[in-house]
Amino acid sequence: MGRCTGAVEAGVPGQANVLGQANAPGNAHEPSRPRKARRAHRLRRALLATLITGAVVVPLSGAARPEIPAPAPAALATPVTAATLDATYAANRANAAEASRMAAAHGDRERAAADREMADPSRHFLSFDGRGPGLATEVFGDLAHADHIAVLVPGSDTSIDTYDRFRDAARALYERLARQAPQGTRTAVLAWLGYETPATVSTTVTTTARADEAAPKLREFIRQLRATTAATTADEQSGSANQRPHLSLLCHSYGSVVCGRAASHLDVDDIALVGSPGTGADTAVALHTRARVWAARGGDDWVGEVPHVRLDLLGTTVGFGTDPISPAFGARVFAAGDGGHSDYFRPGSTSLANLTRIVLGETPEVSHG
Template sequence: MGRTTGAAGTSEPKKKTRRTHRWRRVLLATLITGAVVVPLSGAARPEIPAPAPAALTPVTAATLDEAYAANRANAAEASRMAAAHGNRERAAADREMADPSRHFLSFDGRGPGLATEVFGDLPHADRIAVLVPGSDTSIDTYDRFRAAARALHDRLTREAPHGARTAVVAWLGYETPATVSTTVATAGRAEEAAPKLREFVRQLRALADRSGRQSRISLLCHSYGSVVCGRAASHLDVDDIALVGSPGTGADSAAGLHTPARVWAARGGDDWVAEVPHIRLDLLGTTVGFGTDPMSPSFGARVFAAGDGGHSDYFRPGSTSLTNLTRIVLGETSEVSHG
């Protein structure tokens, strides 16, 4: 699109103002109508049949290929079952995951679906990034999450110091909340996910130790995924935790996460999450909201630049945010540009 000049240029601030008001209305609608939306949306979604996950022994460098093959076979069977059930979209998504080029540490095609995909040579990686997704991420929408992981791995491969190996893990290890639901404004899903994330990172560390490597592990947490990381942080053996597009973590400060990891935060200039009220209220026995804005000075995170992107642009190729996330994963922290 061309540049807007002259009198037309004055419309841009008005557009931003309209976006701001729109997202405020969306948030209020979410909180007010969520009690109706959640049961209706749950009832409208038919269960998609799929096999139970493949039974696997703890993964080692020697058994990694076996795990990849077993999960691809499971995805292929899930595709056949979904097709027989008449769900062509899920059948196609599962079939793509069964492609011989894909590397899954885990796969579960039941319900919304869970999957953990690896990009790179995981057991020999010196720098490992684990991506934790936000709301509305499932097998049905997995391609956008995968695209983020691939973009990061491509950039890491180009930028890594000579001889250093990198890997990226796309960890869809929990059932994410729907964006328009009450679950997205509460920590319930994050509390369920936190022990799973802790166990996964423990297994990563064990894999690295058995390979004789002192790998750096960075956790990159997007949107509601930052709530998950906040809940898990105190028991995670990671070097860096980066919160992008975060509505909050549930903690009042980075120190409140009780982690020795460096805590980073960034938000794009056009990210609607900036308009989410940073509150924490007890309503009818449920805590709504996630407290202090990780971008605020009082939180105490290392704020880095994310450019002018929107909520889904943090891993966009060529973006400021992807450049800085790459530097964080590589341990080049002095090169990170500050926001």
């Protein structure tokens, strides 16, 4: 699940009333109900909203976009080091420029424009693949010398066509880090669009299928990132002991399902789950990670209405289990303010301030939710 757009955010006829019923004036009597009755009512309301969404909107998502031609990804050195970073960035910009030309020749002006923006000389991509929905990993900051690195994992409806909103989140975090980091501390943020995300309004977004496909890719990316920073440090220190950068994984919405599926094999220091529908695990311990596990949800995030259950339906598991901000899950819950599902990286927000502290390793300063 990613930034809620289209019919879900604006509301399908009938759906907005279902989702907004809890705060409607006509429901002023609800607090007087017994707690179990209120909980059952909320569950029924959320399930009804899901059914309405599926019945009204899912059929509209069936029309697949025609395949957009693009070149194969550029051949790159592995692992990337300080000596090869500039060549890597240049190769991916050239690939994006060629993808833009091919998309324009195909008549897709929207994709051509998106690819052309990615080919700008100011952009730095560790990877780029313009085929299909598109994949990319963009770097903000000096990766070769960073002491603290954050990797953002997006939720649904994130592709090259919608990439700007994901980029805005990464850039906002990097700018906050640059202002808040102690003098002499170097930071970098990586926007990892390394998997094909599900559509927000689809049956795929209710299962772990895409996350299961993405988890090995995320594990390999983190492994290569660790190898890159280790190789860079060794080059600079002539083989002396490596200073490992502090590495944080920030996972938004359906991206938290991806992080949950990959967690047991990730060499990271912190995993932060924001706007999460669940991870597929019942507890933070069940993620089998040595990383600190954090979780937050904004007060106006519609994910709070999603039932945190797992159901076996016709051989398919639907839902993602325990709510990550619940005491039963056992994560370190931090404050996210009153923001909505798309506000976790909004400049000036409580959530961005706390995510910045997590990335910088200033864990005692994180305000609790």
